[in-house]
Amino acid sequence: MSDRTAQAGHWPAPTAPGAVDATVTVPGSxxxxxxxxxxxxxxxxxxxxxxxxxxxxxxxxxxxxxxxxxxxxxxxxxxxxxxxxxxxxxxxxxxxxxxxxxxxxxxxxxxxxxxxxxxxxxxxxxxxxxxxxxxxxxxxxxxxxxxxxxxxxxxxxxxxxxxxxxxxxxxxxxxxxxxxxxxxxxxxxxxxxxxxxxxxxxxxxxxxxxxxxxxxxxxxxxxxxxxxxxxxxxxxxxAAGALLGRDLTVEPDLSNAAPFLAAALVTGGRVTVPDWPRRTTQPGDALRGLFTLMGGSCELSERGLTLTGSGKVHAVTVDLHEVGELAPVVAAVAALADGESLLTGIAHLRLHETDRLAALAAEINGLGGSVAETADGLRIRPMPLHGGVFHTYRDHRLATAGAVLGLVVPGVEVEDVATTAKTLPDFPELWAGMLDGRGNDTAGVPGVPGTSSVRGTPTVPAAPATPATPAVPADGTRG
The missing domain is CATH 3.65.10.10 (Enolpyruvate transferase domain)
Structure with a gap:
């Protein structure tokens, strides 16, 4: 973990030229x-x-x-x-x-x-x-x-x-x-x-x-x-019993929206994720509350969810036990905050794709940060960061955390960014499109690297009508 020299094959994480302003269509959950x-x-x-x-x-x-x-x-x-x-x-x-x-x-x-x-x-x-x-x-x-x-x-x-x-x-x-x-x-x-x-x-x-x-x-x-x-x-x-054959439309993956919404937060910009559900069981919906605490503001409308950064990132003390998959991006944002943050309830992340707590501490510290592991989380003290290699340990969420840091820290090189294909195909293209304002209507269609080929040619019937959903209360809570 000590070699911070950029190497061939590493992805140069783009630095944002200013406040991000984009609409990003996130693939399905x-x-x-x-x-x-x-x-x-x-x-x-x-x-x-x-x-x-x-x-x-x-x-x-x-x-x-x-x-x-x-x-x-x-x-x-x-x-x-x-x-x-x-x-x-x-x-x-x-x-x-x-x-x-x-x-x-x-x-x-x-x-x-x-x-x-x-x-x-x-x-x-x-x-x-x-x-x-x-x-x-x-x-x-x-x-x-x-x-x-x-x-x-x-x-x-x-x-x-x-x-x-x-x-x-x-x-x-x-x-x-x-x-x-x-x-x-x-x-x-x-x-x-x-x-x-x-x-x-x-x-x-x-x-x-x-x-x-x-x-x-x-x-x-x-x-x-x-x-x-x-x-x-x-x-x-x-209970034992027969299951029905369903006609199901998959919601956008709200956890995979985390790095894009974080981009708005850390650059003081604005990002809209279309088709954000008003009612959902996805843990990623917690991003609305988390990133509001960290200095952003959220609006859920017919366009989708829009997060607007304030130009400041606030420190937080939060229990992420129920939403541990959000911790890598939250940790990256916290490394850019205005004070010390404490992320708790995430000891189980040591058993994920990699030991995420050790990896986050090592990689943020390798860029000049100050992150210490606790018994069940991370203590993050913001420090001036510099460029270098951000290792991913074949963990897709480490890669996206490195990309978030690269927005405001020139010279960050993400090792093995292709690991994002685990759950977020074409991430580098989506990221580049967000930064230059291009649309990404083709996100998640056939032909993405690392996915199986199209099989069969049955006729696709029209999707069933989607029932109306109640509005989200002004405080952002769900019923």
Whole structure:
């Protein structure tokens, strides 16, 4: 981490010539796309997924489901953008699944694989072998599944699918990842007795993502009891039953909007993200409150969400436990603030694509900053920053954090900016378009690097009408 000399192949992060003023169309949500693919694979009838994200993580999910027998046809409707037709079929092996370094793929698909007829082998990137899977593996074993992981609680592993699973009640420790809970809930309707998941560990991170899972299950026809319904903390129940084939339009990925909105904040400019939903379960919606605290102002209108910077960045003390994925960009903004910031509740980020806390501290400090790790977060003292290499450790959110710093710090070189294709295809082009005011209406269409090719040519029906949504209260809260 000590070599700060710019090298060939590093991306020179552009420095903003002044206040940014742009409209940026953010591609669809990775979290919604991959959950929708799993639910569609379990459905009793075909469904449509419109405006899905095409990125490495979603391509890995789609290709894994194809390997288990699900038909996914990708088509382009000139009048309405891209749509995927998902035709469920009998799940079967043998098959080998490449999870890359995608948490949703490595955690959501073992419960799917136990319902396949035959063995499913799971492999992935080197870092994926270091990420915890014990919560899903242990729970599936207690429910009767046969899984061979040689006692690692991690990849590589083989799920010996028996075509069905009895299901029932199970206790897990999901304190290292809320995806353990979502993984079991998403396949729960296909278990013979459904599933009851009880979290028994420490504080549960990223709870909004579980709320997203529950909401999507219900909209697919599942009967779900959540802690909010039963009053029983940390217990979720999904009844056995058929799921509906849906026609779903994917929302923009609000977490991926973070670097673009941050650009308005740190340059004192203005950025609009079209199609920002008025009601959503996406954790990224918290950006409105976070960046308002840090000196911006937000307006949600028919145009979308517009964030306007004030020319000053304020320090904050915030608990990011539920929205840890926003922490890298928030940390970058905090390094440019008017005082010391404290980000708490994010110890679980040490188990993400990389140890994000150590990486953020090392890379911001390498540019002259003063960042110290705490037991569960980061303490960030603003210092004069200088150029140098910002390493990404193959972590897409580290790359976008480096880009934000580069807006106001000349000479920042982001190593391996291509890692952003994990969830945000064509990020360098989107970033350049934001800085020079060009539109980006082609964001997320077929042909982006790192995604699978278009398959099939079914006719795309017209999308269903979108129901009216209530206005957001003036204080920005959701009902």
């Amino acid at each position: 990775k979290s919604v796309t991959n959950r929708a693919l799993v639910l569609a694979a379990h459905s009793a009838e075909p469904g449509w997924l419109r405006r899905p994200l095409r990125s490495r993580d979603t391509a890995l999910m789609a290709d894994a489901l194809r390997a288990m027998g699900v038909q996914i046809d990708e088509v382009v409707n000139p009048a309405g953008g891209e749509a995927w037709r998902i035709i469920p079929a009998g799940l079967h092996g043998p098959a080998t699944v490449d999870v890359g370094n995608a948490g949703t793929v490595m955690r959501f698909l073992p419960p799917v694989a136990v319902l396949a007829d035959g063995p499913i082998r799971f492999e992935g990137d080197t870092r994926a072998y270091e990420r915890p899977l014990h919560g899903v593996i242990d729970a599936l074993r207690r429910l009767g599944a046969r899984i061979d992981d040689e006692g690692r609680g991690a990849l590589p592993l083989t799920v010996h699918g028996a075509g069905s699973l009895t299901g029932g009640a199970v206790e897990i420790d999901a304190s290292s990842s809320s995806q353990f809970v979502s993984a079991l809930l998403l396949s729960g309707p296909r278990f013979n007795k459904g599933v009851e998941v009880r979290h028994t560990g420490g504080a549960l991170p990223s709870v909004p993502h579980i709320r997203m899972t529950v909401d999507m299950l219900r909209k697919a026809g599942a009967r779900v009891d959540s802690p909010q319904d039963s009053g029983t903390p940390d217990v979720w129940r999904v």
